[in-house]
Amino acid sequence: MVTLDHLFALPELAPIQPVGGKDGMNRCISGVNVMESDRLFAFVKESELLVTTGINMDHDELKLMTMVRKACERRASGVILNVGPYIPCIPEQIRVFADTHRFPVFDMPWAYRVADFVKITIQFLATAEQETARTASILSELLFHSAPNFQSVYHELNRLNAKRDQLFQILICSSGTAKSVPASLTYKIEHILSKKYGLLMSMRNETQIIYLVSPIRGTELPLADLLQELKTSCAARQYGFQPAVGAGSACPIMEVKKSYQEALTVLRLAQKHPHWRLCEYNEIGAYGMIINVREPQLIEDFYQKYLGVLYRYDQLNETDFVSFLRVFLEEDGRTANIARKKFIHRNTVLYKIKKIESILDADLNHPFVKTNLQLAFMIEDLMR
Numbered sequence: 467m468v469t470l471d472h473l474f475a476l477p478e479l480a481p482i483q484p485v486g487g488k489d490g491m492n493r494c495i496s497g498v499n500v501m502e503s504d505r506l507f508a509f510v511k512e513s514e515l516l517v518t519t520g521i522n523m524d525h526d527e528l529k530l531m532t533m534v535r536k537a538c539e540r541r542a543s544g545v546i547l548n549v550g551p552y553i554p555c556i557p558e559q560i561r562v563f564a565d566t567h568r569f570p571v572f573d574m575p576w577a578y579r580v581a582d583f584v585k586i587t588i589q590f591l592a593t594a595e596q597e598t599a600r601t602a603s604i605l606s607e608l609l610f611h612s613a614p615n616f617q618s619v620y621h622e623l624n625r626l627n628a629k630r631d632q633l634f635q636i637l638i639c640s641s642g643t644a645k646s647v648p649a650s651l652t653y654k655i656e657h658i659l660s661k662k663y664g665l666l667m668s669m670r671n672e673t674q675i676i677y678l679v680s681p682i683r684g685t686e687l688p689l690a691d692l693l694q695e696l697k698t699s700c701a702a703r704q705y706g707f708q709p710a711v712g713a714g715s716a717c718p719i720m721e722v723k724k725s726y727q728e729a730l731t732v733l734r735l736a737q738k739h740p741h742w743r744l745c746e747y748n749e750i751g752a753y754g755m756i757i758n759v760r761e762p763q764l765i766e767d768f769y770q771k772y773l774g775v776l777y778r779y780d781q782l783n784e785t786d787f788v789s790f791l792r793v794f795l796e797e798d799g800r801t802a803n804i805a806r807k808k809f810i811h812r813n814t815v816l817y818k819i820k821k822i823e824s825i826l827d828a829d830l831n832h833p834f835v836k837t838n839l840q841l842a843f844m845i846e847d848l849m850r
Contacts, residue, residue: 470490470495470544474491483572485564485571486556492653494649494653496513498517498587499514500580502522507540510537513542514542515542515543521552527559538567541650543570549574601622604618609636634666634719635678635722635725636722637659638674638713639674640674640710640711640712641674646672647709651709652675661692662682663682666678690744712733713728713729713732731848732745769849771842775826776791787825791822799819801816
């Protein structure tokens, strides 16, 4: 993602300086919009950088302040004020607002042509977009093609100062909903993940962002802590969803397809068990053993033996004994907890326990029976 820091590192833009909101220079920028009215904000897109000469502001500081405030509310990247005949100086209240909200406001000298700024910015963003498209294409080929062109992959890794013999991982960040991850959140994700990983390539896949990363040596930050930081940031900005992150295991570059599948498994399990702090494949425990059983029929037979008969009973009698049994195991048979979770009376809980024991011809309080049923549900989490 391109940020204001990246853009204003260009020597051609040196005359344009931030006068407020410098702590927000890490905001991403997706485009530039020249606006001369405080009434056209329906046309402002998130992460756009606004430029104005103030020609229609009538030297009204209130109108100028309204423009800056609305730009901030629309999650624009920042505002550039072309100081000159129509904006003699930047009012102090705008500087204070910018600092308070970490919203960058820039001073552009009148002698600096707006057209030149727009041209330079568009060219810079176009180049960055081409770079992103190239790396996304290479990552897509690496993960989804049956015979990837590893020469292209090695060339790109070399260009990114990564060695082909080091270890790599696939990380997937998902919105967990039908929504795509917004651009402003993408930068936040990458900023947080960069504390633990070197981010090499990325691509979007519907509601997911897929990253090829390399672990930074000597960094012991738990990924679960970084995910919590990300969730806190999403809640503060009211995105309407809580992102999930799944990380595959570290492996040579030629095996990253496996790391990708592992990351998908982690996301699937995290969705089924949101109360877990699960985000890495090496944390899935016995699920990993189930995945690596080389005889799929053995797994299927085990599953059918312990849950198949109960599923068939539910289908024939329109009962919910399977879902009840899962809660029974999650709550370790504690009647009061089960009743509260299922919104049923304690006597109903006891009835259902007896009924399931009758159907399965098993004692649900026996540790061996519990273990086998839990394994059956773990198989269901992975295979169904």
